Amino acid sequence: MLHIINKAPQERNSLDSCLRVARTGTILLIEDGVYAATRGNAAEGKIKDAMTRFKVCVLGPDLDARGMGDRLIEGVQSVGYDGFVDLVASEPNCQSWV
C-alpha cells in the first residue's frame, strides 16, 4: 500500500498514526509532511525506523518550496510529480493519512 502523509509531524499525529497501524509498502511525504524527513527534526528517528519496514519518499517540489532540499535524511528518495504517479500506479492501493 502507498501511504500518503501531508501534515507536519509536530502539527498533527498523521505520521504517528500511519507508523502505528501500517505494515508495509511505501510512505510518501507531501506538502507539510516533507518536514518529517529532514535532518534534525524531532521525527528523524521515527523516519529512520520506518525505513527498515517501508520505502520512504518525499515529493521534491514540496521539499524545495520549503527550502529544505539540502537536508533530506539519507536514504529517503525525492520524487517528482511523475514519480508520484508511478508510485500510485505501482502499489495495489493507497491511503491518505489526512
Added chain:
Amino acid sequence: MPIIEVAGKSYETDEEGYLVNLNEWNEEVAGYLAQSENVVMTDQHWEVINFLREYYDEFQIAPAVRVLTKAIGKKLGAEKGNSQYLYELFPYGPAKQACKIGGLPKPTGCI
C-alpha cells in the same frame, strides 16, 4: 475579466484595470495603462516605475506609500523622497497609480 488590446496583443486585467499577469508587462502596456490614467510619462515617471518593479522583484510586494516614499528618498535623494513630488507625478496616489502602470498588484492594505 476585462481584456485590453495593446499593439495587437491582448492582456488580461482585473476589474480595477490592474494587469493580472505581471510577467506580461512591457513598456507599451505601461504606456497604455498610463494613458488610461491620464498620466503623461516622463523620465521621472519611469524612474519611479522602475524603482517599484525592482522593489517588487526583491520583496514580492508592492510597498505602501509611506514605505515607497522613504525607500525612494534613500535611493534617489531626499528631493524625490517626499509625497509631494510623488503625488505630482501620480495625482491619484503614487502607490496605486504607479503600481498599475508598472504592472504590479495593488499594494497590500491600499483601499
Added chain:
Amino acid sequence: MSEEGGIKKFMFVNRKAPYGTVYALESLEVVLITAAFDQDVSLAFLDDGVYQLKKGQQTKGIETKNFSPTFRALDGYDIEKLYVEREAMEERGLTEADLLVDVIVLSRVEMGELMEQQDVVLSC
C-alpha cells in the same frame, strides 16, 4: 484604534508552516496593513511557524507564490522585532543561520513573558 491616541503593543503569533495552509500568508498581509496604523508591532514565530523564515524557499515546482522575501521588507515598514522560539528551532533542526532575516531568539519561557506584556495578540 488611534482615536484614543495611544500606541498599543501588537504581537502577531505565527505557528504554521508556510505553504500547507494559507494562514502564514494571510497573517503577513495583516501585519503589513497594521503597519500603516503606527502601532508597536512585533512578530513571534513558534512551533512550525519558524519554517516561514527558512532560507532558500523555491516554490516554482508547486506553482505558489514564494512570499518569504517579504519578511525582508518588514524593516522598511518599521517592523524590526521578530522573535523566534529557540526550542521550536531545535526540534526542527534549524539554527539562526538558517533564517532569512535577523531575529531575536528567545526561550519558551521568555516568549511567554513577552506575550504577557502585549495589548493585543493575534494568532495564526
